[in-house]
Amino acid sequence: EVQLVESGGGLVKPGGSLRLSCAASGFTFSSYSMNWVRQAPGKGLEWVSSISSSSSYIYYADSVKGRFTISRDNAKNSLYLQMNSLRAEDTAVYYCARDYCSSTSCYPEIHYGMDVWGQGTTVTVSS
Amino acid sequence: DIQMTQSPSTLSASVGDRVTITCRASQSISSWLAWYQQKPGKAPKLLIYKASSLESGVPSRFSGSGSGTEFTLTISSLQPDDFATYYCQQYNSYPWFTFGPGTKVDIK
Numbered sequence: 001e002v003q004l005v006e007s008g009g010g011l012v013k014p015g016g017s018l019r020l021s022c023a024a025s026g027f028t029f030s031s032y033s034m035n036w037v038r039q040a041p042g043k044g045l046e047w048v049s050s051i052s053s054s055s056s057y058i059y060y061a062d063s064v065k066g067r068f069t070i071s072r073d074n075a076k077n078s079l080y081l082q083m084n085s086l087r088a089e090d091t092a093v094y095y096c097a098r099d100y101c102s103s104t105s106c107y108p109e110i111h112y113g114m115d116v117w118g119q120g121t122t123v124t125v126s127s
Numbered sequence: 128d129i130q131m132t133q134s135p136s137t138l139s140a141s142v143g144d145r146v147t148i149t150c151r152a153s154q155s156i157s158s159w160l161a162w163y164q165q166k167p168g169k170a171p172k173l174l175i176y177k178a179s180s181l182e183s184g185v186p187s188r189f190s191g192s193g194s195g196t197e198f199t200l201t202i203s204s205l206q207p208d209d210f211a212t213y214y215c216q217q218y219n220s221y222p223w224f225t226f227g228p229g230t231k232v233d234i235k
Contacts, residue, residue: 033222037171045163045171045214047224059222095170099222108221113161113182117170 002026002116004096009121016086016125022079022096022118030054030074033099033106035114036081038092038123048094049081053104064090086125093120129153129217131227139235146202148230150215155195159219162191162200165229166211174213175200202232210234 008020022034036048049070050059058070069082079096097114099106130153140146150160158178163171173182175191178198188203202209215227 035222035224037224044229045165045216045226047226050222050224057222061223097171100173100176106221108157108159108218111159111176111218111221112180113173113176113216113218114163114171115173115182117172119170 004098004116004118006094006096006118006121009094009123011124011126012086013127014087014125017082017084018086018123020081020083020094020096020121020123022081024077024079024098027098027116029072029077031104033057033101033104034072034079035097035099036070036079037095037097037114037117038090039095039120040089040092043092046092050099051079052106083123086123088125091123091125093122095120128223129156129220129225131215131217131225133213133215133227133230135230136228137231137233139233140205141235142205142207144205144235146205146209146232148200148213148215148232150193150198150200150227152196152198152217152219156217156219158194159217159221160191160193160198161216161218162189163214163216164209164211165214171214205232 067085098116100112100115102110162175165171179191
């Protein structure tokens with residue numbers, strides 16, 4: 001079964017740090033770009049960061065650039081999000097999501113959506 | 128940055144109704160649009176990509192159309208399992224994805 005399982009969420013004070021993990025199984029993890037997407041309480045979805053299959057290309061939303069770091073370990077089938085200098089507005093459920101492309105080098109014409117999602121892990125930033 | 132809007136924000140409908148949700152982009156995104164369904168406490172689920180291509184396993188009562196800046200998601204005959212929130216997502220500026228604010232479909 002194709003599956004993504006996030007972990008590492010919790011309660012942290014403003015200015016603190018947290019590292020999220022996403023364990024992948026049931027597919028060849030090293031062949032896919034991966035994303036982090038978050039959802040603040042009662043709000044919509046916000047793309048946070050993307051990493052290509054070999055970690056060659058990394059992208060961030062402006063709202064987290066300079067504070068968050070995405071990484072992956074293909075040998076461990078795992079995706080990570082290191083979150084530093086956390087703010088109250090980072091409070092959200094964080095999802096990892098697989099990027100479905102027909103090639104390891106992706107662009108709109110061969111992108112078919114985020115087709116596999118984890119169940120999410122909750123991050124609360126509060127004093 | 129490409130901004131996405133959706134209308135309506137909330138839609139009340141009955142089982143068997145035909146439902147249409149509109150998504151607009153602030154600039155042309157060709158056909159690079161996906162639709163997701165999300166139920167409370169659950170992760171989003173991919174329904175449609177490339178504006179009109181149905182994801183495998185998604186019921187055929189879901190369909191998408193449009194190109195450029197205006198897109199629609201249609202549910203031909205609303206089923207009890209379809210009451211959820213629906214999000215559009217542009218990927219013209221891949222991988223800088225932008226989601227719409229969502230449309231909640233609830234029971235009339």
